[in-house]
Amino acid sequence: MTDKLDGLSMDMEAVNKEKLRSVFPECFNEGSLDIDKLLSLCGEYIVDDYEKYEFKWKGKNDCLRIAQRRSTATLRPVPEESVNFDATKNLYIEGDNLEVLKLLQKSYFRKVKMIYIDPPYNTGNDFVYEDDFADPMRRYIEVTQQTTKSNPETMGRYHTNWLNMMYPRLRLAANLLRDDGVIFISIDDNEVHNLRKLCDEVFGEENFIGMISWFKKASPSNDAQYFSNDIEYLVVYAKVKLEWRPNRLPLTAKQMKYYQNPDNDPRGVWNSATYTCNKSKEERPNLYYPITNPFTGEEVYPKESAVWAYSQQQCKEHIENNLLFWGTDGTAKFPRFKKFLTNHQGVVNRTLWHYDDVNHTQGAAEELKRLGIAGFSTPKPSKLIEKIIRIASDPDSIILDFFSGSATTAHAVMQLNAEDGGNRRFIMVQLPEACGEKSEAYRAGYRNICEIGKERIRRAGQKLLESGGGQTPDEDRPPLDTGFRVFRLDSSNMKLWDDTPIEDGDVATLFDRIDRHIDGLKPDRSDEDLLYEILLKLGYPLTSSISVLNVGGIAVYSVEGGGLLVCLQEGVTADHIEQMAGLSPQKVVLAGRSLADSSTKANACYLLENSGIALEVI
Numbered sequence: 001m002t003d004k005l006d007g008l009s010m011d012m013e014a015v016n017k018e019k020l021r022s023v024f025p026e027c028f029n030e031g032s033l034d035i036d037k038l039l040s041l042c043g044e045y046i047v048d049d050y051e052k053y054e055f056k057w058k059g060k061n062d063c064l065r066i067a068q069r070r071s072t073a074t075l076r077p078v079p080e081e082s083v084n085f086d087a088t089k090n091l092y093i094e095g096d097n098l099e100v101l102k103l104l105q106k107s108y109f110r111k112v113k114m115i116y117i118d119p120p121y122n123t124g125n126d127f128v129y130e131d132d133f134a135d136p137m138r139r140y141i142e143v144t145q146q147t148t149k150s151n152p153e154t155m156g157r158y159h160t161n162w163l164n165m166m167y168p169r170l171r172l173a174a175n176l177l178r179d180d181g182v183i184f185i186s187i188d189d190n191e192v193h194n195l196r197k198l199c200d201e202v203f204g205e206e207n208f209i210g211m212i213s214w215f216k217k218a219s220p221s222n223d224a225q226y227f228s229n230d231i232e233y234l235v236v237y238a239k240v241k242l243e244w245r246p247n248r249l250p251l252t253a254k255q256m257k258y259y260q261n262p263d264n265d266p267r268g269v270w271n272s273a274t275y276t277c278n279k280s281k282e283e284r285p286n287l288y289y290p291i292t293n294p295f296t297g298e299e300v301y302p303k304e305s306a307v308w309a310y311s312q313q314q315c316k317e318h319i320e321n322n323l324l325f326w327g328t329d330g331t332a333k334f335p336r337f338k339k340f341l342t343n344h345q346g347v348v349n350r351t352l353w354h355y356d357d358v359n360h361t362q363g364a365a366e367e368l369k370r371l372g373i374a375g376f377s378t379p380k381p382s383k384l385i386e387k388i389i390r391i392a393s394d395p396d397s398i399i400l401d402f403f404s405g406s407a408t409t410a411h412a413v414m415q416l417n418a419e420d421g422g423n424r425r426f427i428m429v430q431l432p433e434a435c436g437e438k439s440e441a442y443r444a445g446y447r448n449i450c451e452i453g454k455e456r457i458r459r460a461g462q463k464l465l466e467s468g469g470g471q472t473p474d475e476d477r478p479p480l481d482t483g484f485r486v487f488r489l490d491s492s493n494m495k496l497w498d499d500t501p502i503e504d505g506d507v508a509t510l511f512d513r514i515d516r517h518i519d520g521l522k523p524d525r526s527d528e529d530l531l532y533e534i535l536l537k538l539g540y541p542l543t544s545s546i547s548v549l550n551v552g553g554i555a556v557y558s559v560e561g562g563g564l565l566v567c568l569q570e571g572v573t574a575d576h577i578e579q580m581a582g583l584s585p586q587k588v589v590l591a592g593r594s595l596a597d598s599s600t601k602a603n604a605c606y607l608l609e610n611s612g613i614a615l616e617v618i
Helices: 012-023 035-041 060-068 097-103 136-143 158-176 192-203 312-320 361-370 382-392 408-420 449-466 507-517 527-538 574-582 598-610
Strands: 002-004 073-077 091-094 112-117 177-187 208-215 231-238 270-274 336-340 398-401 425-430 485-491 546-551 554-559 564-567 587-590 614-617
Touching: 012 060, 060 097, 060 158, 073 097, 073 527, 091 449, 097 158, 097 425, 097 485, 112 158, 112 382, 158 177, 158 192, 177 192, 177 382, 192 208, 192 231, 361 382, 382 408, 398 408, 408 425, 408 449, 425 449, 527 564, 527 587, 546 574, 564 574, 574 587, 574 598, 587 598, 598 614
Parallel strands: 002 614, 091 425, 091 485, 112 177, 112 398, 398 425, 564 587, 587 614
Antiparallel strands: 073 485, 177 231, 208 231, 270 336, 546 554, 554 564
16 A cells, blocks of 8 residues: 655654553544543542642643644754764754754664753843744744844743743643653743743652753853842653652762772772761660771760761671771771772762852853854853763753754763763754844854754764764774764655645646646755654654665665655656565655656565555556
């Protein structure tokens, strides 16, 4: 049976309905969901309570519809602006992140381990724009021609505009996270209260992990009217809290100073901990017993209002294993417990991060200057993002940033891979917001923010490679991937049917539309454009490996080792189809123009179906 590629992004409403239908089939009547019945099955009965707690604002329902409305757009490859296009597994996507997130749904649904975003803080001067439900691509083109569109408090919908921008994007982003995934969101005082409520709505308040305070300034603002605002926040939510396990971090140089070896223990350096706990002997009589100092022979009891932290049997084992320390001369009043560095499980993560550890905003600007990048006023330090990635990812993670700005996240991913040999991959998404003609960025030659981000990745990657990429020749590690494939948001490569109403009797217009739609592909698009749209719409990653095969004199794209074959050339015959079937793909995609006639199409269906191979025609 032949399927027709519809050119639309993933149908999230259908996916969600199918999930519900699989669990609650009795709540569907003639294909429609009976919401009252669903609620009653969950023990929630409809009452006329108009004072219940809920988070509402004007436009919230429209936001949900915008998020779930399928996109007809595509992502077109831009090899000339990419680095190592054919081999890299990293992505840089130019476009409105709302449409891009929709297009990524099929290919990256529940595949992203970590998301970091640094969205507009809504200070009154940030670039915040309203989405157009009716024509998102028209609105996108309009917006990218503007240098700024601020959101001042005088507009009257100050918080509403920001919420309407963030809500559908977070909804779509949540779909991309793995069950053991997590999102970190940078924010300041202006919207942190609304962001918490928004994330409770999207991710569920039970999946709130914490809120990290980042001490971002090296010195206070002495001209502040009230307080010097030295803190920003990282709001952290897991996709499923019980599934997410943060990594503990290695000891810092400062913490390592506490590990020494005063008794020359052959097991190496250690740190000591108290051997008592703050319980009384009345509460824990079994932990109140004497320990003999082997150097003085004195029997020692815990200090007043305390007991030992370990049972008598455990203490005996600790003594036998030389884990009690009585001071360098053996005369300490109480023993200390030796904890060796070799057994250290890492440092527990805290919610206050100082700039000594992760740098500050001034240091972030200096970092860009060292790369020769000018004109981006609010970068984040790569050490800050690197710490987040250390905590939240594993060595083979996909990391997404859909407000990528100067591409600090991409820089941090490459830096960490260089340090630990990881194979993390990044997906950066950024609106190509124009730089003002009077801006420093414009004077430096950058026409939009995307040009700044791409150039940063190029220079940071080159610097890592020149420094050896953290690797030595004898290490069995994959080569450091400092490349990235650039894609640009655009309208579909496939012609969409013009369904605007026609006046009665206007046969000429109808036939004109039919004639224009006979070949469903736009004439100004390349085969590569169409190929990547096919990958997106079928759910293949944009970094899929692609090779070109010669099948009976025509070019056929082989995707992911031949699992998918795509032929867009004209003149495909039954013999070509038979040769393709002999390569044992799972699916074959053909352009409608490729097939010589209806007879060839019928033969193609028969040959492929007999071989258990799916066929799609575009």
